[in-house]
Amino acid sequence: MRLRVHDVSVKLGGVPILRDASLAAEAGEVVGLVGPNGSGKSTLLRTVYRSLRPDSGGIRLGGHDVWAWPARTAARQIAAVLQDDTTPATMTVAEVVELGRTPHHGLFDRNGPGDRAVVREAMSRAGVLALAGRRFGSLSGGERQRAQLARALAQEPCLLILDEPTNHLDIKARFELLDLVRDLGTTTLAVMHELDLAARVCDSLVVLHGGRVAAAGPVLEALTPQVLRRVFGVHARAARDPDGIIRITYAARPLAGDRLTPQR
Numbered sequence: 001m002r003l004r005v006h007d008v009s010v011k012l013g014g015v016p017i018l019r020d021a022s023l024a025a026e027a028g029e030v031v032g033l034v035g036p037n038g039s040g041k042s043t044l045l046r047t048v049y050r051s052l053r054p055d056s057g058g059i060r061l062g063g064h065d066v067w068a069w070p071a072r073t074a075a076r077q078i079a080a081v082l083q084d085d086t087t088p089a090t091m092t093v094a095e096v097v098e099l100g101r102t103p104h105h106g107l108f109d110r111n112g113p114g115d116r117a118v119v120r121e122a123m124s125r126a127g128v129l130a131l132a133g134r135r136f137g138s139l140s141g142g143e144r145q146r147a148q149l150a151r152a153l154a155q156e157p158c159l160l161i162l163d164e165p166t167n168h169l170d171i172k173a174r175f176e177l178l179d180l181v182r183d184l185g186t187t188t189l190a191v192m193h194e195l196d197l198a199a200r201v202c203d204s205l206v207v208l209h210g211g212r213v214a215a216a217g218p219v220l221e222a223l224t225p226q227v228l229r230r231v232f233g234v235h236a237r238a239a240r241d242p243d244g245i246i247r248i249t250y251a252a253r254p255l256a257g258d259r260l261t262p263q264r
């Protein structure tokens with residue numbers, strides 16, 4: 001489903017955190033939200049998954065105002081995998097993933113055969129089927145991350161929200177998870193810190209800086225040397241290599257060909 005965030009502004013404690021932030025994700029696209037620490041990425045995500053109502057602007061999913069939906073409708077449409085995880089440690093992985101089915105029926109209704117098949121498939125895709133009987137609290141950081149993703153997949157959402165999805169994952173697991181996200185075909189908005197990984201998985205990027213959108217578009221259009229320097233404070237260049245993979249080269253000094261403001 002197509003996502004539109006238009007002119008979202010948020011103040012927290014009287015301080016402007018987001019200023020007229022807009023972004024778009026077409027149906028099935030993976031859009032990366034990148035920017036330095038404190039630029040407002042998590043705050044913007046919160047307005048989309050309805051944990052924080054924007055002061056102005058709006059969020060539309062498939063043409064519907066997500067803030068006008070009843071909570072249950074929104075829970076069926078939007079799944080979020082977040083860092084601040086409050087999942088009870090005593091629940092098994094299977095029970096955690098089953099929670100993803102709750103918006104599709106009542107909290108106290110039992111899962112039917114259809115639900116159980118969805119849960120099993122979600123665990124299989126996220127690579128946690130072998131952990132189904134393990135207590136959530138006994139999992140490693142990466143295993144928890146995959147269990148949370150399985151719960152989100154079991155929700156069968158139209159929009160997937162990911163906050164630093166590769167945190168805690170080893171390098172192989174990072175690539176596996178990002179390839180899985182790509183293959184889902186679900187509209188996805190993901191906060192990502194590692195620009196190389198964002199470039200690999202995302203159809204387009206939105207660069208936040210001081211609560212405003214500083215650049216947006218296909219990866220190579222968004223991550224220009226100027227944006228990398230002005231927003232992230234690094235000398236770097238993004239380029240597609242002969243394998244078709246976008247790589248980012250970082251340097252201690254300005255790279256040849258960079259246009260720099262003359263130094264006094």
Ligand SMILES: Nc1ncnc2c1ncn2[C@@H]1O[C@H](COP(=O)(O)OP(=O)(O)OP(=O)(O)O)[C@@H](O)[C@H]1O
Pocket residue numbers: 012013015017035036037038039040041042043044
């Ligand atoms: N309740 C609050 N009151 C005041 N300021 C807040 C509040 N919550 C967040 N902020 C501030 O809003 C700004 C944006 O925070 P946010 O978590 O959205 O940034 P971020 O880009 O996700 O950062 P990071 O990359 O470090 O996770 C930060 O300066 C943060 O300190």
